[in-house]
Amino acid sequence: MPRPIWSGTLSFGxxxxxxxxxxxxxxxxxHFRMLDGRNNKRIKYERVNEETGAEVxxxxxxxxxEYSKGSYVVLKxxxxxxxxxxxxDSIDVEAxxxxxxxxxxxxxxxxxxxxxxxxxxxxxxxxxxLRKTKRVGVxxxxxxxxxxxxxxxxxxxxxxxxxxxxxxxxVSADDYVFPAKAAAEYRIxxxxxxxxxxxxxxxxxxxxxxxxxxxxxxxxSEVIEKRMKSKGVVKSISDEASLPENSTTxxxxxxxxLKKSLASNHRTPxxxxxxxxxxxxxxxxxxxxxxxxxxxxxxxxxxx
Numbered sequence: 288m289p290r291p292i293w294s295g296t297l298s299f300g301x302x303x304x305x306x307x308x309x310x311x312x313x314x315x316x317x318h319f320r321m322l323d324g325r326n327n328k329r330i331k332y333e334r335v336n337e338e339t340g341a342e343v344x345x346x347x348x349x350x351x352x353e354y355s356k357g358s359y360v361v362l363k364x365x366x367x368x369x370x371x372x373x374x375x376d377s378i379d380v381e382a383x384x385x386x387x388x389x390x391x392x393x394x395x396x397x398x399x400x401x402x403x404x405x406x407x408x409x410x411x412x413x414x415x416x417l418r419k420t421k422r423v424g425v426x427x428x429x430x431x432x433x434x435x436x437x438x439x440x441x442x443x444x445x446x447x448x449x450x451x452x453x454x455x456x457x458v459s460a461d462d463y464v465f466p467a468k469a470a471a472e473y474r475i476x477x478x479x480x481x482x483x484x485x486x487x488x489x490x491x492x493x494x495x496x497x498x499x500x501x502x503x504x505x506x507x508s509e510v511i512e513k514r515m516k517s518k519g520v521v522k523s524i525s526d527e528a529s530l531p532e533n534s535t536t537x538x539x540x541x542x543x544x545l546k547k548s549l550a551s552n553h554r555t556p557x558x559x560x561x562x563x564x565x566x567x568x569x570x571x572x573x574x575x576x577x578x579x580x581x582x583x584x585x586x587x588x589x590x591x
Contacts, residue, residue: 293430295376297400297413297439300548302541304410305403308448378448380424380439389423389438393451400439400446412541414441
C-alpha cells in the first residue's frame with residue numbers, strides 16, 4: 288500500500304471529512320544516468336561558487352530573488368515562512384462550480400482522496416451531492432510548503448482531487464490568431480463537411496484508455512534489453528501519516544452542520560472559515576467561561 292502524500296481534512300461549509308491524499312498517476316518514464324564515456328563512471332554535479340570555484344556546502348546556500356540581471360535580494364527562511372499559508376492540514380472548498388466550467392488546460396495533476404477511518408458518511412455525502420448537482424468543489428490545499436488551487440470531483444466510488452493551474456500561469460487564446468469566420472469563408476463545401484462527418488463517425492468508438500500504450504517506451508525497452516545482452520552492460524558497484532484528531536465523522540450530526548452552513552451562506556476562504564470555526568467553538572462552551580468567572584470571584588473574596 289503506497290504511503291499518503293498528505294493527510295488532513297476536506298472542508299466544505301462547517302463539515303470536515305478526514306482524508307488522505309494519494310497519488311493518482313504512475314511515472315513510467317525511462318530514466319538515464321550520465322556516465323563518463325572514457326571509463327563508464329557516473330558524473331557528479333557539484334555546487335560551485337562561480338567566483339572562487341570552491342564547492343559550497345548546503346548550510347551556506349541561501350535563497351535569493353533576481354529582480355534584475357545580476358541583482359539579487361536574499362530571503363531568509365522566516366521571510367518565506369511569513370508568506371506561507373496558515374492552514375496546512377485542510378483542503379478548504381471555497382465554491383462549487385459547474386463541472387464543464389473549468390477548461391481542460393487548467394487541470395494539472397490528479398490525486399485520489401481516500402477517506403479516513405469512520406469518515407465514510409461525510410465522504411459519500413459530498414461525492415453523491417457533487418454527482419447529482421454536476422458540480423465540482425474548487426478550493427485550496429497546501430502540499431509541503433506551496434499552496435495550490437484544486438478541484439474536487441467524483442469518479443466512480445472515489446473523490447478525485449485535481450491540482451489546477453492559476454489563470455496567470457496560462458497563455459490566453461487572445462495572444463494568437465485563429466480562424467474565426469464561418470466555414471464557407473474558407474471555401475469549405477457542404478460535401479467536404481459531410482465527408483468529414485462520415486469519417487469521424489466511422490472512426491468513433493468508446494474511450495478505453497487501456498487501449499493506448501506508450502509505444503516509444505516499449506520499443507526503447509526492447510533496445511535496452513538487447514543492449515544488456517551485448518557488450519553495453521556496465522556492472523554496478525556497491526557504493527502512514529497520521530490523521531487529525533476527531534476523525535469519527537460518521538457520528539457527526541451532518542443535518543445540523545448543513546443547516547448552519549446554509550444559514551451562513553458559507554463560501555469564504557480558509558482564513559475567514561477558521562475564524563468562524565473558532566467563534567463557534569467558543570459559543571459551544573459557555574459553561575467553562577461561567578466557571579472561570581465564578582472562580583475569579585471566589586479568589587477576590589478570599590483576598591479581601
